[in-house]
Amino acid sequence: MFSTKTMLLAGISIYCIITLAAFLLPAITDESVKIIVFWCIAFLIGSSMGGIQALSRSFYGKLIPADKSSEFFGFYNVFGKFAAITGPFLMGMVGAYTGHTRWGVLSILVLFIIGAWILIRVQEIE
Numbered sequence: 752m753f754s755t756k757t758m759l760l761a762g763i764s765i766y767c768i769i770t771l772a773a774f775l776l777p778a779i780t781d782e783s784v785k786i787i788v789f790w791c792i793a794f795l796i797g798s799s800m801g802g803i804q805a806l807s808r809s810f811y812g813k814l815i816p817a818d819k820s821s822e823f824f825g826f827y828n829v830f831g832k833f834a835a836i837t838g839p840f841l842m843g844m845v846g847a848y849t850g851h852t853r854w855g856v857l858s859i860l861v862l863f864i865i866g867a868w869i870l871i872r873v874q875e876i877e
Contacts, residue, residue, distance in 0.1 A: 754875055755813070755875065756810065756870065756873070756875045758806050759806050759807060760867060760870060760871070762799050762802060762803035762806065763803070763867045763870070764867075765799045766799070766863050767864070769792055770856060770859055770863065771857075771860070772788060772792050773792055773853075773856045774853050774856050774857040775788075776788055776789065776853075777853050808827075810875075811824075814873070838859055841855075841858050841859065841861075841862065842855035842859055843855060845857075
């Protein structure tokens with residue numbers, strides 16, 4: 752019904768919403784609303800994290816040559832480690848520069864937008 756690429760873009764969109772909600776969370780003054788928003792963020796992360804990871808591996812597996820899959824998945828894992836460093840580094844640098852961690856959280860949105868922009872340009876293989 753939906754292509755893998757479409758679902759990946761939906762997952763990235765969900766993470767963009769999560770990032771925006773996390774940025775706005777400290778500005779909410781009503782504690783009961785803040786708790787509800789916090790739990791909505793937690794629900795969105797919990798319900799989309801595994802799916803987007805599985806979809807991305809599946810999508811990548813379709814794009815790479817079958818006879819060199821171990822080499823390409825090694826490359827995939829190296830980029831995963833790079834992403835695990837880049838996101839927190841960017842968040843920390845922006846947070847330190849601005850003096851507010853919420854701006855660091857918002858900076859992660861840039862990475863999601865760049866990722867979606869690159870993904871849109873990838874031709875899906877059936």
